[in-house]
Amino acid sequence: MFGFSRAQSIAFIVMLVLIVVSPYVLYPVFLMRVLCAALFACAFNLMIGYVGLLSFGHAAFFGMGSYVAAWTMKVWHVDASIAILFGAATGAVLGFFLGYLAIRRSGIYFAMITLALAQMVYFFCLEAPFTGGEDGIQQVPRGHLFGFIDLTNDMTMYWVVAAVFIGGFLLVHRIIHSPFGQVLKGIRENEPRATSLGYRTDDYKLIAFVLSCMIAGAAGGTKALVFGIATLTDVHYSTSGEIVLTTLLGGLGTVFGPAMGALVVTSMENYLAQFGAWVTVTQGVIFMVCVLAFRRGIIGEIGAYLKISL
């Protein structure tokens, strides 16, 4: 099914069942937050897991997607689907320009450059008039989907977010398992060899980066729609750090890791929110524990235990 292995098909069905059942058990707004974070993490995982490049500036694409979607919703009153597409397009265009600069270096430098470029985007959002500066864009209406589905109801909104997530998830999966994805993995393993085989590795990296940023932008746009707000937090580098943590905790380069990481990190934030700065401390500790002792992440460990690739 969609190029899934047997074990992955079972895991995918389990995930689908959970997505369908959980809104009847848990608070839908919380679940929508998880799904947006999960989609964002899937986008990030495409870069780190399959191209081997750690982007420390993915918040720029998520945040700009969220700003543009919120703005088009609020000012142009476009359809919800158009707003999300605007978010995705913003991520892709911004990703093209920043990616063009960043892929000139790899490894640690790539991480530092993406971080610095994202910081530039942050300062831009702080100053630019359309973002509303410190206030952000507030009270964004959810509007309608395809002109006739009213999204003000949380449950309706939830199904839309779930559909966007599953669409993005399958898109990432499709990219990874296409011939293009195979070349990406080849570049990750041995770039000089891929070059000598005649692949323009920079083009491949840039296309992967743009795709990843596009999905991140869509995740940001969806988030803006759900919560009716786009703020500086979305473009701040702590958001970039958080998505690195999410993916690392779930399992870098695993198919289901990002979703699992998003579930754990979002619930943790939810429960720890009342303790103020302890959220940061806990996140830091998890980061360190993951790096020191738990590099495969939750899904990676489960997969290794069951000797399957998830």
Add this chain to the structure above:
Amino acid sequence: MIMIFGIPGPLLFGQLLLGLINGAFYAMLSLGLAVIFGMLNIINFAHGALFMMGAFASWMLLNYCGIGYFPALILAPLLIGAFGIVLEKTVISRLYKLDHLYGLLLTFGLALVIEGLFRNAYGSSGLPYRIPEILTGAMNLGFMYMPIYRGWVVLAALVVCISTWAIIEKTSLGATLRAATENAPMVQAFGVNVPRLITLTYGGGVALAAFAGVLAAPIYSVNPNMGDNFINTVFAVVVIGGMGSIMGSIITGFGLGVIEGLTKVFYPQGSATVVFVVMVIVLLTRPRGLFGKAA
């Protein structure tokens, strides 16, 4: 009043001085990052947090032990440097065999923990630290009034940067260090205790950050986010300069500070982003950095 390019002289020189001060911090921090990267092959994301700890150490020394600014200038780097050595021994040294990116992720986590703990203990509003008596007041330089403390920061930073450069480039310890950066197993074969050298390098880089923190304490309020504000710019500085050369880090740091200061005079809206714009230009024309060696 002297006018230069239609700008009043004192305003121009005032911003230049502020630029030099920021540049002094960029230089000291990027120098530490470069030294650590050379030996340990990790980007020390916790550098900003350790800089902040330096500032807090001087504040604590004053408020809890009654130890003043000048002793703190020596003591705080020693204390934080020792803390850095403990960190290297206990956690960072476990990662040398892994991909460099794990070092970045670990130190990022470390920074979150340190900053979070300080935020819990001291809030984020900032604590005042007074300029020591002897360095208060201003000096008339003829073309502008210079607050003595600001002049002192630039001077002290220059002295520390040049000494670090001299130690690495001109002493036998520095020669060993450079050799170990090039080829650690070979240096070890000559009987040098390379792991200890690595530990001391990390401690030294951290001490440098802490020293910058003490210098910064009276200028910026001592608060848990003070490193945060600097570190992103410092990363851009490191990308611009390339991490290959010690002198390169120093020149790039001061130079970018000055550029930032000038931007504040001529185009204030651009001052926050000018360093990043320079980074973009450097990436387009000389991707390995101004002083970087070919990969």
